Amino acid sequence: MPPQPPQPQVRNNILKFLKSFLGILRILQIVFGAGLWITIAANKYEGSIHFVLFVAVLFWLLTLALFFLTLLDKQDLVPLLGGDRWLATNLAHDVAATVLYLPAIGIMFYKRGQNSYCNLDVYPYRCLYKGYLTAAVFACLCCLAYLLSVMYGVYRKCRREQTVI
Numbered sequence: 001m002p003p004q005p006p007q008p009q010v011r012n013n014i015l016k017f018l019k020s021f022l023g024i025l026r027i028l029q030i031v032f033g034a035g036l037w038i039t040i041a042a043n044k045y046e047g048s049i050h051f052v053l054f055v056a057v058l059f060w061l062l063t064l065a066l067f068f069l070t071l072l073d074k075q076d077l078v079p080l081l082g083g084d085r086w087l088a089t090n091l092a093h094d095v096a097a098t099v100l101y102l103p104a105i106g107i108m109f110y111k112r113g114q115n116s117y118c119n120l121d122v123y124p125y126r127c128l129y130k131g132y133l134t135a136a137v138f139a140c141l142c143c144l145a146y147l148l149s150v151m152y153g154v155y156r157k158c159r160r161e162q163t164v165i
Contacts, residue, residue, distance in 0.1 A: 017071050021152060022090075026067040029097075029145045033060035036138035043131035049111060052104040052139065059097045059142075066090060087160065091153040094146050101143035108136035 017023045037056035040049060069075050070086075081089040111132045118127035 013073055014071055017073075022149065023067075023071070025145055025149045025152070026063060026070070029063045029142060029149070030060065030067060032138050032141040032145055033063060036135055036142055039131060039135045039138060043128055043135075044126075048107045052107050052135070055097075055100045055104045056139075056142070059093075059100070059146075062093060063097075066093060087153065087157055091150065091157060094149040094153055097146040098143060098150055101139060101146060105136060105139045105143060108132055108139050112136055 075086040115129040
């Protein structure tokens with residue numbers, strides 16, 4: 001039995017979400033988050049960088065889950081968090097991500113500064129400076145994407161409450 005083609009309504013909803021501001025932000029969060037944890041995992045890391053890796057992977061996975069649940073319009077199936085609470089759930093996720101990415105940025109820039117001595121052409125050993133700098137840039141981009149998502153979520157929440165009143 002061949003698989004059924006997607007219904008036009010479902011396809012339209014998917015395309016509508018992918019073209020929306022939140023859909024584009026979620027894609028950017030996934031791409032920047034993946035760039036961050038892949039950059040860290042590809043280089044030697046120790047100590048406080050474990051926290052950065054934890055934040056990057058945790059919010060990358062949570063953002064993937066939110067993205068696909070919203071993309072497939074299945075947020076009503078999530079107990080306690082779906083339905084009418086979905087906007088607040090997204091907002092709480094984005095606020096937590098923004099708050100936890102801020103120390104991650106500080107850690108990456110601190111580690112970059114610690115390794116700035118090896119950023120010379122004549123330095124013969126493996127240098128983590130460029131890896132840490134790249135990870136710091138990805139962390140900043142992630143934090144910015146989540147911050148924009150927070151502002152958009154607050155705007156939507158306020159607009160929604162005004163229409164209820």
